[in-house]
Amino acid sequence: MKTGIVDVGGGLRGIYAAGVLDLCMDRGIKFDLGIGVSAGSANLISYAAGQRGRNYRFYTDYSFRPEYMGMRDFVRSGSYINMDYMYSALSNSGGEDPLDFPAVLANPMELFVVASDAETGEARYFTKADLSQDNYDILKASSSIPFVCPPYPVQGRLYYDGALGDPVPVEKAFELGCDRVVVLLTKPEAVPRRSGNDIKFAAGIQRKYPAAAHALRLRASRYNAGVFAAQRFALEGRAIIISPDDTCGVNTLTRDREALDKLYQKGLADGEKVAAFLSTQQQ
Secondary structure, three states, rough: OEEEEEOOOOOHHHHHHHHHHHHHHHHOOOOOOOEEEEEHHHHHHHHHHHOOHHHHHHOOHHHOOOOOHHHHHHHOOOOEEEEHHHHHHHHOOOOOOOOHHHHHHOOOEEEEEEEOOOOOOEEEEEOOHHOEEOOOHHHHHHHOOOOEEOOOEEEEEEEEHHHHHHOHHHHHHHHOOOOEEEOOOOOOOOOOOOOOHHHHHHHHHHOOHHHHHHHHHHHHHHHHHHHHHHHHHOOOEEEEEEEEOOOOOOOOOOOOHHHHHHHHHHHHHHHHHHHHHHOOOOO
């Protein structure tokens, strides 16, 4: 039986999913396939490396540094979030908190990182074959929020956040052969996504990247449809949705250590639901 996990990201709310994944490491829970969107891709690659607590440090320590994100970088480079600091300076083999890339490669779990082509708005599903030691550009691309960040170049094309093309890739997980899927949301399952800033940010990239702007305007409806699909699979017993009962006041770019830690602790506790779900399924 092939088991998959989908982490939809959500900026700093992703610390909730990081807690779930740390619990999975504590319980020795393995997955055959993982799909990460935006911050979810970073969560899953640390999970694949077996580096418990690494994601927590990124959310509660490094994110508070001016090198990580802030208006200084936005004014200087047009990017509020410094992707190169996160996924190169910190994560490379000589960095402060290096990713154990050999462990990622040795892990038999298939890994897919979702990014959205800036020219077409369509989702691309990168794999481990698109990674190499100290080259984690697909994570940067997957996390590049439109307007907040410029699109990130990978293999000669520009990419934005994976949530534009496929915000909740649960159907993709089943298309890839999964029999059961764990879906990690970082906001309450019953709370629909609203367009909000998506409309404003879409206006900001409309002239240069009209297809991506269109995809961004559709993001909320696609997210809600993805959650609905996950709920349908859950009713069939083929999936489980793990989501917080509230976000503790954490939004995409909220930097509040106490709130972040509370959300992480919720993830640790809710991770037990993954263990329970998998234990009741046919092995």
